[in-house]
Amino acid sequence: MKRRILPSLNALRTFEAVARYNSFTRAAEELNVTQSAASRLVHSLEEYLEVPLFTRRSRRIQLTDQGEYYSRLVSRSLDLLEAGTVELMSSKAGKGTLSVGMLPTFGTRWLLPRLPSFQKLYPDVSVNVVSSDGDLDFTRERIDIAIRFGHGEWSDALVDPLMSEEVQVVCSPALLDQDNPLDEPQDIARYRLIDHSTRPYSWEHWFRSVGADLPHINWGPRLEHFFMIIEAAKAGLGMALLPTFLIEEELTSGTLVAPFKSRVSGPGAYYLITPQTKAGLPRVMAFRRWVLDQLK
Structure with a gap:
């Protein structure tokens, strides 16, 4: 040696x-x-x-x-x-502050409702959730672990696949115009489409997946986060393309409706990313185990 x-x-x-x-x-x-x-x-x-x-x-x-x-x-x-x-x-014995870099809407809709069970298991860990969806830099963002959407290509880290994503077209029920029926995916060109600025090719992917030609698109607002798109769709600002698991509450309550039954697999997945430099910390290990247990 x-x-x-x-x-x-x-x-x-x-x-x-x-x-x-x-x-x-x-x-x-x-x-x-x-x-x-x-x-x-x-x-x-x-x-x-x-x-x-x-x-x-x-x-x-x-x-x-x-x-x-x-x-x-x-x-x-x-x-x-x-x-x-x-x-x-x-952080000995799992104590200390855990900083989690989290996609904003994923954090609000998926993580926060489940977080009490983690806090019950590890009451001495203080969880700090940081809104984080750009290029991943653990040192600059001062985070211990992160959840990102992508293709699993993060170096110097443990990368755990969490879930894939199915997206579907939704809108406010008030937006649907009887004079402009949505019988085929191509008919959506009659409506404004809400654009997701961090996923600029999502509509193109959807049209290709349902076997429709990409029409001339009448763009509505261009928004950065899914929670903004959800609210814009509820307000009737256009058709939205959203992950189904993020809008289950709206679909159940009827504040959003899906004019097409088809759901399309997204071109990526959600991953839990743990930097190698933090992987051995007790609180990080505990959170990683807990997140993976949520998917069983």
Whole structure:
């Protein structure tokens, strides 16, 4: 097994503090050691690296070019190590805060109604649900786990398929005009179609799937999220193409109706994505198990 080429952690901590303060005295005070001990540790680090990290003139010190480079590297590394340590300490036995990156409508319609059962199982975990549907960046978004729609192509992560998606055309019952009957899918060209801005080809996919020619489309409003499209359809602003599982309540109550019986499989699926760097955290493991159990 290859041996790591690393100096002592004490020497690195001392060097980082001296570089930050540009002073052995202040660094020694922070680390609760003597000034001579701090000086010896930094000197031992220079001997290990065989590189001078400071220039010393009289009672003043200054980082060398190599010291500047190494101080930035060591500082970032210690910050990362500290953050990971604090995170593990706060999450022992499944405790701590869990940040979940969630598609807005999926979170509202699917996750939140089920979330009480997770909280009952893990009362010490505080769940923070973050609206998230763009490019997935766990570090930038500060999230631990996410649910996304796509094709399962996320690197450096555990990717669990959750469910596929069936979509159907729906509208407000008041929108249906007896003078413009919807006997065939092609007849939908007589109505405005609500566009989903993050899925620009969904209507084209639907027409192709039902075997109809793509007509000249009379576009209605262009909206970003499914919950906006649901409300727009209920308000009579046009025909909407929506996942059936998101509108079960509206279909049952009659606030939305489906003029065609056909349902079309969407060109993607929902996935639970766990970054490899977080996969071993107890609270993340607990949430992943719980989500997958919801689908059994």
